[in-house]
Amino acid sequence: MSRLAAAGTPFAWLLLTPGMLFLAAFLVVPGILLVMLSLRDVDGMLMMLPSYGFSQYIKVFTSAGYLDALLTTLWVAGLTAILCVLLAWPAAWLLVNTRSRTWRTVLYVILISPLLTSVVIRTFAWIVLLAQNGLINDVLRKLGLIDSPLALLWNMKAVIVAYVQVMLPFAVLPLATSLGEIPASLPRASHSLGAGARHTFMHVILPLTIPGMMSGAIIVFALAAGSYVTPLLIGGRLQPLLPINIYQQALQIANLPLAAALSLTLLVVTAAVAAAMSAVQKNWERRVYGH
Template structure:
């Protein structure tokens, strides 16, 4: 009887190991090899790839830009997603079903397709600039393509459903009697939201922010299309190292450093929020 749960989960664990752990381990070991333009990948073991990334200000700039874009995307997703999830929670069941379908609808469309749509909107001759020029609000197009701001805007649209669903799931565990009691005592809606609702949805905000940050930091399609060659992030840099310069060990080292950095930031953020949340409850 004790072996049955393990046997039932064996297919999923096997699939997880084959599709994720095995390539991850291969990338990790590859990062310690060296590369020569005439000899290719050399089967040696050294830390020179990691030393090159850590000692070069060019890679520091790319990592800083990547995490800045991920943090900005997480902030705007939380700013827009928390009120949206609260409104979704307060809707009647009939309207709630419709709105949930609207929220998760973009997830049914490819990220590439959605990003190409943003490229049409944000281009110098795109819909937004053309409309502003036709209305006489601007004389020259506003540069929105190939900027970090354009990438943040598109990533916010891409990952907002994950924040809304995470916060909405936390709201499902909220005790409605507490909110009703505060309302009966004369508390205003904003006070109820700030003093009662918001502290109870912090776990949902935490889980949503972790999902959004990790996905935004490792996203490739949106920065590649909207950032081009001007705004490089870690994911596009890894792509260039693997397919353009063919320096696979260096690309693997950059990928492993991105994975380690994201995990450290997520664990630190988790500990910080849980500590503040615990102090608030006490």
């Protein structure tokens, strides 16, 4: 490998060329076209005009409905990220501390298997569970706990529950990686110096897993902020979420410039939040590891 690296930069650029061309063709160019589309003006019939301007962005940032949808989307994505990180801790701890290689493999298969299933199938499974004639209401009625079906579907709580189930593996894997990188000697050294289990966890284990928690939170936040299939099927089209508004503008109303402006707004805001979280993560790593 060192001989190949010493061969010079042109060889390295030659290896990067296919990937860079692919990204340019399917990421950079569509992004530029999306920006240009978002600047197009439309007439009263939503037909695109040859002129360009910022009318679509003005509409986005002066409309209380779109701003409320943006804030609600960020709030739901942030809450989903927090819940996923909290629920990921026991699962990641079990994965790392399971001594049997067979059982560890089984646990990893159980964790990753939902990712191999289409998100549409998983979402419809939640509909089967939460519907008025679904499994949960049916069991509660048979147990005599309720007289009439509960409204478990078509609300934001159901959306958050489905989000957490869909996104949880993305929080478990980075956290398990951070836990696996902690040397076994560190907890033993803490105990030998008189620290209890709680003190060891709070001052030794937890600080070293902050990077994994932040990585998982960033991934979950970004995925939840841009998802529209799950909230559309679980919560309904009236939920104040920006991805649903984008879907409606693009495919139902056919106002493509406004849909592009909403998409870019969500992309920029999500990227800014993710960048801020990443900066916090890097700052924490510098404080803990000293570099």
